[in-house]
Amino acid sequence: MKSLIKYIFIVVVLATNLFADGFIVIPRPNPLPNPFPLEVVYHKVDVEIDGQSAVTKIDQSFYNPSQYQLEGFYIFPIPKGAVINNFTMLINGKETKAELLDADKARKIYEDMVRQMRDPALLEYSEQNIFKLRIFPIEPRSEKKISISYSQVLESDNNLFEYIYPLNTEKFSAKPLKNVSVKVDVKSSEQIKNIYCPTHEVDIVNKDDNHSIISYESENVRPDIDFKLYFSKNASTVGLSLFSYQTGNDDGFFLLSASPSIEIDKSNIETKDITFILDVSGSMSGQKLEQAKKALLYCINNLNTGDHFNVVRFSTEAYSLFNSLKLADRQNIKEAKIFIDDLQAIGGTNIEEAFTLAFKNYTESNRPHFVVFLTDGKPTIGEMNDEKLVKRILNANKSKSRIFTFGIGDEINTHLLDKLTDETKAWRTYVSDEEDIEIKVSNFYDKIQSPVLSDLKLNFENIKVYQTYPKDLPDLFNGSNLLVFGRYKGNGNVKVSLTGKLNGQIKEFTLNGKLRNDYKEYNFIPPLWASRRIGHLLDLIRLNGEDKELVDEVTMLAREHGIITPYTSYLIMEDEEIRVRGGRLVDDFQTIPPAPELKKENEADYFRMKDKSGRGSVEVSEEFQSLNSATNYSQTQQGNERLSYTNSKGEIKNLSQQVKNVLGRAVYQQEKFWVDSELQNREMKNAKRIQFNSDEYFVLLNKEPETAQFLALGQNVRFYHNNVFYEVYE
Structure with missing residues (x-):
C-alpha cells in the first residue's frame, strides 16, 4: 500500500455507477517529468443478459506514445454495493490475478493521488472498492491490450431491470476514442418490453418477444456519460413501466413507458384509414417527383389487410384517385399504382383545395384516419395566409384525423406545416435537397404501418400529475415505445391506466406502481x-x-x-x-x-x-x-x-461541454470556477470557503460524501449543499 501512494495516475478510461474500466498508475521517479494520458485505440463491450444474469466482456487497447518502457498499476473501481462474480483479466492474452482492496484502502489511494496530482477528478469514486494489479512492461510506442470479463445479477424494481455500463471518459482521455461500441444481447423466457436507453442513440433489433439486441457505436468521440439500459418483462399486449425521481420537498418527475408486444397477433393490430396528399406542382419536377412516387408506391404496397386508402394529387387543382376511401385489395392497389405512375409535375400549389377534397372524400369510421401530406412549396392558389389556411383545414377535418407533414426543400412554410401537425397530434418531417424523399417517407411509414391503440388516454389514481409530454398523446404503433414525461405531487402507491381504441373497442392496460419520496435513482x-x-x-x-x-x-x-x-x-x-x-x-x-x-x-x-x-x-x-x-x-x-x-x-x-448534471441539477464552468445553478435560487446565509487539497477539504469529503460529486469537477467549485454555500478555491 505504501509503495502505491508514490504513484501518479496516467490515464483513466472508465469508472462509474455500475462498473468501470480501470486506469493505469505510472510510478515515479522519472523518466517522465509530467503525467500524460495513454491513448485508447479502441473500446469494445459485449454484454449478454439471460433472465437476470448479465455477463460483460470488455476489450480495449492502450497505446504508449513515449520512448520509454513504463511500469504501472491497473486500478479498477467497483461501485458501492455491487456484487461481482468471476472477475478475470487478460493482458496481451495472459490471464492476470487482481488484488481486491476494500473501500477504506481504496479511498486512501484516491486521496493520496488527489494530493499529489492536484486533480480531484477521482473523488467521485471515493466510496468504491477496487481491483488492483501490476502491469509491466508497457513497451515504448506499443499497444497494451486488456480484456476483462465479469458477471452479475441484475436487480429488479417492480419488474423493471437496469443495466449500466460506464462510458465516462471525458475527464481522463487525452484524445477521442478512435472506436467505441457497446452491444447488449438480451434474452428472457418472459416477454421483453419497454426497452429504453436514456443516455445514447441506440439501435434496437427485436428478434422476437424474448430476444432483443441493443447496440451503440461511435468513432472519434469522448464519451462523457454512462450507458444506461432499462427493460421490463411483461406478458400483457401492452407493457407499462414507471420511473420516478424526487428530491426533498419538491414535486417529483416521472417517466411512463408503454410498449406493445413484438410478435403481436393480427387481431390486436388496428386497421387504418389513410389518405396520401401529394404536391405535383411544377417545382416538384425531376428527381423530387420520381422519389415521391417511389415513396408512395412503397406505402401502397405495404398497406395491411383491412386498411382503406385514397390518394389525392394537387397542383393548380386537386384530383382524387377514388371518390371515397377504398379497401386495400388487389384491384384497388393496381389502380393506385397506375394513378401514381401517371403523375406529372406542372402548375401552381393549391393546398386548400387538396385538403378540402381529401376530407370531402372521407367518411368517418371506427378506424383511425391518417393524412400524409407531401409538399415542396408555399400555397400560390386559393387561401395563401397560413393562419387562415390552417383554420380552414382544421374546420374541414371534422373527424380530427392525424395530419403528418413532409416539407421538401427549404421554400416551404414551416409555420403552416407545424401548426397542422401540432393541432392534430402528429409530427413533422423535413427533407433537404440532399436527402432522399423515398427513404424518409418509407422510414416514417414503417413506424405508423400497424396501429395497436388509438385515441389514448392516461389516468393516475391517488397522485396528481401535470405538465406531461407529449402534451397530447399520439397513437401507439407496433414496434414503438411511447415515453411520457411529467411532474407529480405527493408520493406513495399509484395505479396507472392507459386506455385506447382497438377496432372500435375500448382497451385498458394498468400498472400498480409507487412514486417514492426523495428517490434519486433515475436522475436522467x-x-x-x-x-x-x-x-x-x-x-x-x-x-x-x-x-x-x-x-x-x-x-x-x-x-x-x-x-x-x-x-x-x-x-x-x-x-x-x-x-x-x-x-x-x-x-x-x-x-x-x-x-x-x-x-x-x-x-x-x-x-x-x-x-x-x-x-x-x-x-x-x-x-x-x-x-x-x-x-x-x-x-x-x-x-x-x-x-x-x-x-x-x-x-x-x-x-x-461546460455543463454537467450533478445531483439532479446543472453545474456550469464559468472561466476557472464550476458554478452550481442552484446558487441563484438560494439565500446565502451560511457560507464556507475551503482551500483545495487542505485538511479541511478532506474533512468535508469524509463528513459529507455526496459533496464528492461537486468536488470532482475541479479545483475551483461553488456549490450549495445541505443549506451551506461552499466555495472551494486553489
Missing part, C-alpha cells in the same frame, strides 16, 4: 422532462408570438437543467447580464460566461424563429421538435455545433 428524468417542456414552450413562442412569461420559464428551466442550445443560451446570457447590471445577481453566480460574439450569433438564431420559410426556419423547426420529443441526452443538445466561442485566455471552448 428531470433534464429530459425539461427538454420536452422547453421544446413545447419554444414552439408556442415561435408559432404564436413572444410572451414574457413563456420566455422567463424557458430561461429558468434551461439554466436549472442544463438544456443549452443556441436559443436558450442567448436567453440565459441576456437574463444574467440584465440582472448583474441591476445588482440582482453577483458575477460569481453567473452560469454562462460572457461571450459577446457568441451571444450575437445566438441572438440571430433565436430571432430566426420568426422566419416562416428558408433553411433557417426548417432548422429551427427540426431542432424544436427534437427538444420536444427528446428520449436521450444527446437529443437535448440541439445546435451544439453553434456554441463555440473564444474565452478570455484565447482558448476555443464550447458551451455544451
Whole structure:
C-alpha cells in the first residue's frame, strides 16, 4: 500500500455507477517529468443478459506514445454495493490475478493521488472498492491490450431491470476514442418490453418477444456519460413501466413507458384509414417527383389487410384517385399504382383545395384516419395566409384525423406545416435537397404501418400529475415505445391506466406502481422532462408570438437543467447580464460566461424563429421538435455545433461541454470556477470557503460524501449543499 501512494495516475478510461474500466498508475521517479494520458485505440463491450444474469466482456487497447518502457498499476473501481462474480483479466492474452482492496484502502489511494496530482477528478469514486494489479512492461510506442470479463445479477424494481455500463471518459482521455461500441444481447423466457436507453442513440433489433439486441457505436468521440439500459418483462399486449425521481420537498418527475408486444397477433393490430396528399406542382419536377412516387408506391404496397386508402394529387387543382376511401385489395392497389405512375409535375400549389377534397372524400369510421401530406412549396392558389389556411383545414377535418407533414426543400412554410401537425397530434418531417424523399417517407411509414391503440388516454389514481409530454398523446404503433414525461405531487402507491381504441373497442392496460419520496435513482428524468417542456414552450413562442412569461420559464428551466442550445443560451446570457447590471445577481453566480460574439450569433438564431420559410426556419423547426420529443441526452443538445466561442485566455471552448448534471441539477464552468445553478435560487446565509487539497477539504469529503460529486469537477467549485454555500478555491 505504501509503495502505491508514490504513484501518479496516467490515464483513466472508465469508472462509474455500475462498473468501470480501470486506469493505469505510472510510478515515479522519472523518466517522465509530467503525467500524460495513454491513448485508447479502441473500446469494445459485449454484454449478454439471460433472465437476470448479465455477463460483460470488455476489450480495449492502450497505446504508449513515449520512448520509454513504463511500469504501472491497473486500478479498477467497483461501485458501492455491487456484487461481482468471476472477475478475470487478460493482458496481451495472459490471464492476470487482481488484488481486491476494500473501500477504506481504496479511498486512501484516491486521496493520496488527489494530493499529489492536484486533480480531484477521482473523488467521485471515493466510496468504491477496487481491483488492483501490476502491469509491466508497457513497451515504448506499443499497444497494451486488456480484456476483462465479469458477471452479475441484475436487480429488479417492480419488474423493471437496469443495466449500466460506464462510458465516462471525458475527464481522463487525452484524445477521442478512435472506436467505441457497446452491444447488449438480451434474452428472457418472459416477454421483453419497454426497452429504453436514456443516455445514447441506440439501435434496437427485436428478434422476437424474448430476444432483443441493443447496440451503440461511435468513432472519434469522448464519451462523457454512462450507458444506461432499462427493460421490463411483461406478458400483457401492452407493457407499462414507471420511473420516478424526487428530491426533498419538491414535486417529483416521472417517466411512463408503454410498449406493445413484438410478435403481436393480427387481431390486436388496428386497421387504418389513410389518405396520401401529394404536391405535383411544377417545382416538384425531376428527381423530387420520381422519389415521391417511389415513396408512395412503397406505402401502397405495404398497406395491411383491412386498411382503406385514397390518394389525392394537387397542383393548380386537386384530383382524387377514388371518390371515397377504398379497401386495400388487389384491384384497388393496381389502380393506385397506375394513378401514381401517371403523375406529372406542372402548375401552381393549391393546398386548400387538396385538403378540402381529401376530407370531402372521407367518411368517418371506427378506424383511425391518417393524412400524409407531401409538399415542396408555399400555397400560390386559393387561401395563401397560413393562419387562415390552417383554420380552414382544421374546420374541414371534422373527424380530427392525424395530419403528418413532409416539407421538401427549404421554400416551404414551416409555420403552416407545424401548426397542422401540432393541432392534430402528429409530427413533422423535413427533407433537404440532399436527402432522399423515398427513404424518409418509407422510414416514417414503417413506424405508423400497424396501429395497436388509438385515441389514448392516461389516468393516475391517488397522485396528481401535470405538465406531461407529449402534451397530447399520439397513437401507439407496433414496434414503438411511447415515453411520457411529467411532474407529480405527493408520493406513495399509484395505479396507472392507459386506455385506447382497438377496432372500435375500448382497451385498458394498468400498472400498480409507487412514486417514492426523495428517490434519486433515475436522475436522467428531470433534464429530459425539461427538454420536452422547453421544446413545447419554444414552439408556442415561435408559432404564436413572444410572451414574457413563456420566455422567463424557458430561461429558468434551461439554466436549472442544463438544456443549452443556441436559443436558450442567448436567453440565459441576456437574463444574467440584465440582472448583474441591476445588482440582482453577483458575477460569481453567473452560469454562462460572457461571450459577446457568441451571444450575437445566438441572438440571430433565436430571432430566426420568426422566419416562416428558408433553411433557417426548417432548422429551427427540426431542432424544436427534437427538444420536444427528446428520449436521450444527446437529443437535448440541439445546435451544439453553434456554441463555440473564444474565452478570455484565447482558448476555443464550447458551451455544451461546460455543463454537467450533478445531483439532479446543472453545474456550469464559468472561466476557472464550476458554478452550481442552484446558487441563484438560494439565500446565502451560511457560507464556507475551503482551500483545495487542505485538511479541511478532506474533512468535508469524509463528513459529507455526496459533496464528492461537486468536488470532482475541479479545483475551483461553488456549490450549495445541505443549506451551506461552499466555495472551494486553489
